[in-house]
Amino acid sequence: MRTMRVTTLSIFMVVTFGAWCAARGRAETEEKESVYAELAKAPEKYKLKQNPLANDRDAVAAGKVLFEEHCEDCHGAGAAGGRKAPSLRAQEVQEAAPGAIFWILTNGVVRKKMPVWSKLPEPERWQLVSYIKSLGAPDAAGARK
């Protein structure tokens, strides 16, 4: 019986370690693709979605607060790019449809370490989109971090 327990625990540990190794290998391969390529993968119906808070005067300010709470650690202050995630001031993001950014927030890019943010209610995700789009044209220094 003791042998069975040890075997089961060993299998459990080996499977977990294998999953970790696979996750690392896969992430390293996929990181070589453009970090912005995911935006183009948004389904057409999302790309056509309009931001329902586009005319909400508080949306950008609220989105900035949400960004500082949830996103700044990875994407850097002012979304200028951080060690873990790219700049959101880049042309690819600023020229993307609001719905495509919303789609990325909703689904994450889990194979590239971008978490799913569907736990934030839809209006908060649109507030984040409002803030990201308010950042405007990319600045030359920070855009391609």
Add this chain to the structure above:
Amino acid sequence: MFFSRYSVGFVFLLLTHFVVPLTTQLHAQENPYIVAYDHNLEEPGNLEVEYFSTFGTQRGGPNFHAFWSEFEYGATAWWTTEIYLDGQTTFGDSTVFTGFRWENRVRPLKNEHWINPVLYMEFEDINGADKVLKEIEGHDVESDFLASNAAARQERNREMELKLILSSNYKGWNFTENTLAVKNLSNQPWEFGYALGASRPLTLKGAAQRCNFCLQHFIAGVELYGGLGDRYDFGLHNTSHYVAPGLAWNLPSGWTFRIEPSFGLNDNSHQFLLRWGVSYEIAGFGQKVASMFREKGE
């Protein structure tokens, strides 16, 4: 091993006073569930340190206070791994460490769907004095807790626990359904259980200013959980069930507080459980640990 009832609190205070101040603040967005799981995993590289308490009433014996610490780490965006350390105090008896659990949650699908599955696997090595009631399985009933700690801790349970978590977010609501199957690694039958949950933030829009008491930081919900018997006696016969309304308060500083009174729904259940918990999310923990072992200039 018997130890002081203050030890767990001391370890937690040590962590929160020495580890937390060295870390980046991050606002968690946790649901109020204590038993059920939703499909939201830990952000990659983040460590969440949690402490939970359960005060329980006991008919025919002394009441108890069970507690556990959780260390939840986001290994990747689709895999979260977690260690639990359990203990309990039975009033008028003693305080005992009751064992550990190691769980893994994996999100198999890449994108968000109408229903989002998460696979859950846990190995636990606990003794019979464990009273955290983190899940109800098989024929778990109130009278199981009548034995003294000294007698109960002689029983050793090494179990594999599997869950299928099905969770949806819809218009600000979260709905989750967990199906549970447990196998004791000694020769005992599979046992089953369930947990259902629904929750919603008190408001769906974020405030334009940073604030601690804005309604968006409060999430209210309710859980329903219980046992479903075992392989030879599947169903509701001789099982216990609970309903538990709860509230989570997610502070912008990274702290989350939860409180959840639970009410037994039949004679096999404890009449009342009061659960509460506090947690802190450490952003970029994995990166910080890795940088400690990295050579300078690398």
